[in-house]
Amino acid sequence: MIRKTLLVGALLAALPAAAFAEGFSWNATLASDYLYRGVDQNDDKPALQLAAGYDFGNGFYVGAWGSNVDFGDSTDIEIDTFVGWAGDVADGTTLDVQLVRYNYLSQPSDTSYEYNELIGTLSFAEQIDVTLGYTNSYFNEGDSSLYVAVGSSFDVGNEFSLDTGIGYTAVDGPYENYVDYRIGLSRAFGPATIGLGYVGTNGAAETNFGADATENKILLTIGFEG
Numbered sequence: 001m002i003r004k005t006l007l008v009g010a011l012l013a014a015l016p017a018a019a020f021a022e023g024f025s026w027n028a029t030l031a032s033d034y035l036y037r038g039v040d041q042n043d044d045k046p047a048l049q050l051a052a053g054y055d056f057g058n059g060f061y062v063g064a065w066g067s068n069v070d071f072g073d074s075t076d077i078e079i080d081t082f083v084g085w086a087g088d089v090a091d092g093t094t095l096d097v098q099l100v101r102y103n104y105l106s107q108p109s110d111t112s113y114e115y116n117e118l119i120g121t122l123s124f125a126e127q128i129d130v131t132l133g134y135t136n137s138y139f140n141e142g143d144s145s146l147y148v149a150v151g152s153s154f155d156v157g158n159e160f161s162l163d164t165g166i167g168y169t170a171v172d173g174p175y176e177n178y179v180d181y182r183i184g185l186s187r188a189f190g191p192a193t194i195g196l197g198y199v200g201t202n203g204a205a206e207t208n209f210g211a212d213a214t215e216n217k218i219l220l221t222i223g224f225e226g
Contacts, residue, residue, distance in 0.1 A: 024054050029050075031222075037167055038182075045068075048067070065079070073107070082101070092124060100119060129165075133148075138173075143173030152165070161186045195221040
């Protein structure tokens with residue numbers, strides 16, 4: 001499975017996610033909010049998230065993922081473009097490496113949030129993911145950042161999946177290092193996958209981004225793919 005960050009099946013990932021089969025494919029998610037590594041990106045409002053990509057069948061893939069956002073200024077859309085490679089590196093173990101460009105539309109004239117991140121994910125038995133992300137300019141502010149996360153997805157019966165994850169963001173400069181976490185259940189109902197989970201951060205995230213953006217939340221998602 002090719003993924004743009006963490007657990008696409010969970011629909012509760014700390015990162016934007018998109019999974020693609022060989023050839024062209026797409027997916028769409030309606031979420032009660034958009035939370036990125038535990039931090040609210042859409043001011044407590046629902047988000048429509050769309051993805052499309054192409055898998056070349058040799059491990060390489062390209063794609064784009066988008067969502068509406070609300071940063072309290074004129075910025076209203078995030079579009080992430082990415083290129084990557086995924087494949088087996090051992091029995092039951094896959095590696096996914098991708099370069100992501102975070103793009104934002106309708107930014108104020110004196111603001112530029114765009115930045116690049118290199119992300120690698122090791123997946124074990126399609127149940128445990130270990131992710132490492134690095135950028136040399138966090139939110140285009142010139143400060144390097146390292147993100148480390150562990151996620152899991154386990155069948156708990158009646159076609160339900162238990163999805164969990166914890167991540168740690170370390171940033172040079174004025175930001176404090178912080179932790180994000182999530183736990184939830186997801187299940188496929190015909191063409192739709194529904195997820196319900198709890199997403200939170202520790203106190204350092206509030207110092208960085210404010211109480212409103214980092215309060216713990218229940219997240220509901222409904223996803224479709226084709």
